[in-house]
Amino acid sequence: MDFGFTVEDEAFRAEARAWLGAHASSVTDRRTWERTLGAAGWIGLGWPEAGYGNRTATLTQQVAWAEEYARSAAPPRSGHIGENLFAPTLIAHGTDEQKARFLPPVAAGEELWCQGYSEPGAGSDLAGIRTSAAREGTYYRITGQKIWTSLAHEADWCFVLARTEPGSRRHHGLSFLLVPMDQPGRIEVRPIRQMTGTSDFNEVFFDGARARVEHVVGGEGQGWRVAMSLLGFERGVSTLAQQIGFAEELARVVRTAARTGAVDDPVVRARLVRQWAELTTMRWNALRTLGGSGDPGAPSVAKLLWANWHQRLGELAVRVRGAGAAAGPTDWSPSAPYDVDADQHLFLFSRADTIYGGSDQVQRTIIAERVLGLPKEPRGVV
Numbered sequence: 001m002d003f004g005f006t007v008e009d010e011a012f013r014a015e016a017r018a019w020l021g022a023h024a025s026s027v028t029d030r031r032t033w034e035r036t037l038g039a040a041g042w043i044g045l046g047w048p049e050a051g052y053g054n055r056t057a058t059l060t061q062q063v064a065w066a067e068e069y070a071r072s073a074a075p076p077r078s079g080h081i082g083e084n085l086f087a088p089t090l091i092a093h094g095t096d097e098q099k100a101r102f103l104p105p106v107a108a109g110e111e112l113w114c115q116g117y118s119e120p121g122a123g124s125d126l127a128g129i130r131t132s133a134a135r136e137g138t139y140y141r142i143t144g145q146k147i148w149t150s151l152a153h154e155a156d157w158c159f160v161l162a163r164t165e166p167g168s169r170r171h172h173g174l175s176f177l178l179v180p181m182d183q184p185g186r187i188e189v190r191p192i193r194q195m196t197g198t199s200d201f202n203e204v205f206f207d208g209a210r211a212r213v214e215h216v217v218g219g220e221g222q223g224w225r226v227a228m229s230l231l232g233f234e235r236g237v238s239t240l241a242q243q244i245g246f247a248e249e250l251a252r253v254v255r256t257a258a259r260t261g262a263v264d265d266p267v268v269r270a271r272l273v274r275q276w277a278e279l280t281t282m283r284w285n286a287l288r289t290l291g292g293s294g295d296p297g298a299p300s301v302a303k304l305l306w307a308n309w310h311q312r313l314g315e316l317a318v319r320v321r322g323a324g325a326a327a328g329p330t331d332w333s334p335s336a337p338y339d340v341d342a343d344q345h346l347f348l349f350s351r352a353d354t355i356y357g358g359s360d361q362v363q364r365t366i367i368a369e370r371v372l373g374l375p376k377e378p379r380g381v382v
Contacts, residue, residue, distance in 0.1 A: 017071075174224050177211040180211075308353075314351075317343040
């Protein structure tokens with residue numbers, strides 16, 4: 001694909017940069033920021049149609065917005081899951097009534113979403129979920145547990161993959177339910193503290209939580225089809241914005257290597273050059289994919305590339321620091337929360353890159369079975 005930016009794209013980029021420059025520095029909290037973005041129409045640029053309070057933009061303009069956002073001082077998005085995962089899925093599989101109810105609040109930054117997929121014992125093996133939903137009149141009653149749920153502590157709604165057909169197995173008998181999180185006594189959210197000292201993920205317990213029958217997306221028993229469609233939206237334009245952040249992290253590591261003298265080591269220097277070359281390759285691969293390569297394995301290839309690249313960068317970040325990278329804050333104590341600096345956070349958090357969002361093993365299995373046509377991996381073998 002000849003992926004270039006037109007004069008109109010650059011004008012759009014300039015508008016985005018100017019708006020972000022005028023507003024990003026005045027952010028008070030992330031929820032207010034989502035509403036600010038929504039009021040200006042910056043949420044939902046990639047949706048195929050306007051009419052929900054959003055602007056629309058071409059693919060190249062979406063890339064320009066994502067890149068300028070990553071370069072700005074704006075905070076991480078709390079509305080990413082609703083805008084980039086839930087909304088495109090609802091547009092593809094939802095009813096007109098569901099779209100009219102849920103898309104405008106997402107576009108306005110008024111309702112935040114989280115994803116109820118992974119479970120203890122059924123993380124990457126999504127078809128093995130055990131959360132159940134029994135129909136009772138006009139509601140489903142949901143019982144079970146989800147884990148590694150990003151933003152569950154902030155979210156207003158959760159799209160939950162649950163088993164609505166008793167006795168069903170694997171990908172059969174699942175439904176995609178829209179569940180309000182404000183159900184005291186029926187939904188409990190527990191933050192998971194990580195090695196970094198922060199809590200980006202949560203456990204979510206459903207004890208008779210309720211979802212309305214009309215809030216089943218795609219029809220009862222069609223949850224696997226809807227869920228797989230959603231995963232296809234997971235790695236799109238946002239991948240390019242992610243790479244802007246990666247480039248900034250790499251630049252910081254290079255500066256540290258120059259300051260500490262680690263860059264004089266030919267092995268370190270070769271690794272820095274390789275990180276840069278691989279990041280450049282990932283960008284072009286992402287652009288090719290966005291251009292419509294039609295490759296069913298493209299998302300899995302992209303995940304394998306960036307997850308392992310980022311993990312190696314984390315290792316390099318502490319290597320160029322030397323022994324000082326292992327030092328903690330001077331006021332640290334076993335009973336108190338601890339802080340880590342940017343390089344330490346990069347090293348510790350990137351340990352999870354090859355697990356969350358589909359482990360490396362799962363991505364390789366997808367490529368082997370769906371792209372190369374190799375025999376399917378045996379199931380249930382210990």
